[in-house]
Amino acid sequence: MSTSAPARRRVLAQTAFEARAILRNGEQLLVTIVVPVLVLVGLTKATGITIDTDGMSRIDFFTPGVLALAIMTSSFTSQAIATAFDRRNGVLRLLSTTPLGRSGLLAGKVLGVLAVEVVQVAVIVTTALLLGWHPSSAGLLLAVVAVVLGTAAFTSLALLIAGTLRAEAVLAVANLLLLLLAVAGGVIVPADRLPGPMAHVALLLPSGALGHAMRETLWHGPLPVWSVVVLVGWTAALGWGASRLFRWH
Template sequence: MEKLTPGIFAPAPQRASFGRMAAAQGRIEAKLMLRHGEQLLLNVLIPAAILVAAHFAPILGENTEFNVLVPMVFAVAATGAGFTGQAIAVAFDRRYGALKRTGASGVPPWTIIVGKILGVLATVVVQLVVLGAIALALGWRVSPGGAVFGLATLLVGVAAFTAMGLLMGGTLRAELVLALANLIWLVLMGILGWVGYSGDIAHAGWWNAVPTVALAGALVQALSLQVNWVAWASLAAWGAAAVTAAVRLFRFDG
């Protein structure tokens, strides 16, 4: 019988690398979001229904072109995934102690935040595939350069909305977040629809102070390889303010 060298089974505990921890947490968050029926309804089914309905019926007016409608729907989807979905998920994770228990397991707080961001990005990928396929089937066309610039613009918008969602979900009570996040989503969608119906979404003026309008306007021009500086400035301001506030005020329990 072969003798084992002493110490061959000696434990060597050490923290996993940043990449492994972030990837593991991201997989968990992505599965939770993509398996949740309400999240799928908010993030995929409602935007898809808006896209199809607005294509066949002039619900946003006769003058709203399909090439403008598609970016507006992407803005709706980004708001649902980044803001509303994250705010509610984080708030109830805090209420039931899920974030606190995860932190007690040795996972650093930043890993939890990064994991939630990766979960949102996974949802955005699903949104892009589903909504993009529907839009292409309905006749939407975009150049490769426009698609790349549009994707970059969308990711900036998603980052801003995710920061806002983490801020709300990480500071307020779950019951308040549930009501307020859905109400704000409805208000943002209403304003976006009104601006799209009554004017030019790419030149919305002061309406760019509303983040959904800013994202839609930035996307409209990005897909045509143009830059909407006012909309970009608005998104940057919302994102910077939300990140700064979230870093200072976010609580893992409550």
């Protein structure tokens, strides 16, 4: 009589599958890695873009925000679209009935996102260093904490959207929301540079909190407490919503 593999091995196998599925998909690879790198190079080298960098070089000013954008593309946009189409095609319902279970499936998806982010960060950081980036060494480990907190918040948002909307709607909503947050959510440009009340609203959004956390850690070192509070709060709220509203078919 055969027995199923231990839970840890099942989750790790699903993690590897999720990571490979993203990295082998040309469209996902474009969104998660190529676009952030092009944004970084464009913002650094484009002479037509005028912005006050507070005396910093362009590469030092923009790299933390581009890293935050990359985290959002993999943990939110990519994950929401992939999960929504897996749900439509019956893949989630099938996998949830296997020994992997629903909790194992979700754990595999989250860990798969983190694995992809390791590749993302490695590529972006290498590009930034080649362009002359000088991050604060004191904040490197805390930046990793910010990445994990941001991943948790945006993965929760991805699962909430993917589990409640039709796949075609998720495709439009995820891309539109990413664009809005990137432009006006305090990601690439610091929240205090946004016009009017948007500057205050952005810091309450997970995008603004992640962008602020990445900038503070990589510019100065400390991890801002307010960003941690906002990201944890969004993770708790969105995670609760996903657990209550997520439909497996």
